[in-house]
Amino acid sequence: MSRTLAAFLLSFLVYLVPILHVHGATLVGIYLWAALVEGRNGREPLWLAMDAGFAVAMQIAWFFALRWILTGSRLRWLLLAGLAPVTAVAVVWTYLLVIPALFLIETDEAPETGDWPVACSVAGAGTVGLPTGVTLALERAGEAWIRFGDGGYGVLSMPDCRVVRRELFFPGVRGSVGYIAPGGTVYYRMDSDGDGTFEHWYLKEGKTAPKRLEAPAGIDHWTPVVDAAADTMAWLETKRNDDRKLLGYVIAVRTLPDGPEFRVPLQMERRSSALLLDLDLAAGRFIVLGNYSAVHTIGLDGRAMNKPVQPAGFENIGTSFRLLSGGWVAWDGYRENARYRVGWSLPAGSGMFDIPKGRGITAVSVDSTGRHIAVSVSGNLSIGSIEDSVRVIRVADGKEVWRRYMPRYTRSQVAFLGSGYLAVTHIVAGQARVDVLEIPAR
Secondary structure, rough: OOOHHHHHHHHHHHOOOEEEEOOOEEEEEHHHHHHHHHHOOOOHHHHHHHHHHHHHHHHHHHHHHHHHHHOHHHHHHHHHHHHHHHHHHHHHHHHHHHHHHHHHOOOOOOOOEOOOOEEEEEEEEEEEEOOOOOOHHHHHHHHEEEEEEOOOOOEEOOOOOOEEEEOOOOOEEEEEEEEEEHEEEEEEEEEOOOOOEEEEEEEEOOEEEEEEOOOOOEEEEEEEEEEEOOOOEEEEEEOOOOOOOEEEEEEEEEEEOOEEEEEEEEOOOOOOOOOEEEEEEEOOOEEEEEEEEEEEEEEOOOOOOOEEEEEOOOOOOOOOOOOOOOOOEEEOOOOOOOOEEEEEEEOOOOEEOOOOOOEEEEEEEEEOOEEEEEEEEEEEEOOOOOOEEEEEOOOOOEEEEEEEEEEEOOOOOOEHHHHHHEEEEEEEEOEEEEEEOOOOOO
């Protein structure tokens, strides 16, 4: 066998080089087979071409190195001691960092814009994204929930920048907030015994002492919504036959904290999934998400009050949705290798705003008049060096009217307080701070 042929055959060893990653290792050959032949990754043609091209370039480099080694003294074999680790590092660096970054990360170098004054600040705290309704009850009330460095919560309200502490958990006790409503009203869970069994509590607007609630029997994961105005809560129950086949849904409504209950049979298709999003007894309506993408307004008789709202272009919206008078705002909770988007259809205008690749949506807030949408953006990949940012979109024309960049992993929550203020979290020298921005009238 000629040395040239031997070098050629040995060059195929590059396909046995492992690509090391957090889940283990994959050989280059298996990686390319899965991508090029089986199409597992669903990558675009240029990405596949670069994957294959780099492997071929490595093989050519190995061929010339091996031919040089085979045609000289044995000392030339020492070259392999350096060539092997260099190849292993180059494989990981190229396949896991360089090439993916070219296709998954888009540059976003637009300048900061907007000169909105800071009306007030709260040091040692950050805005938080807690479960709440989709009809902007907190925004209309001019309130936002914040969390302090000691783990305690507070309600920030404008225009006086007042902060009222809400002590929900005992020190060292595990708990979670289940739902918040205007006035500091909150439903939360607490594991006071540390045995994994959660107690349910309700803290009403204007009160400092919470009331313990009894969870309904037969529901393992109780997730009620709260109507602070009517001092009631509601949750969804399923009706099943003896074979556990789904027959339908019932909305249970309870007067808080331990008053009477009534039930409303939900008139939806039997096979529809359902999620109760909001409750407004004064308006006589429930907001229910059906089949992950259709938002139904249901009356107290269990029937639809109008046609369901289905945001065009969005699927599986979950709670990434806000319902306003005459329209809606929706955004992507997750997208695979694609730009995240915020879409809206409101009296002031309709549109779609794309977030450059490599970033996900941390939080969205809509002002109570439907004039502005605030979007907090963070890098969603382990590669690259992407700054966080917060941007405010004007609904009428889809233009950014305010943008600020922030350190990576800030993950700022955003919250409109009425239509005149916006609360944003900043991290300065490792310390969180809530800035309340005053929005210009025009």
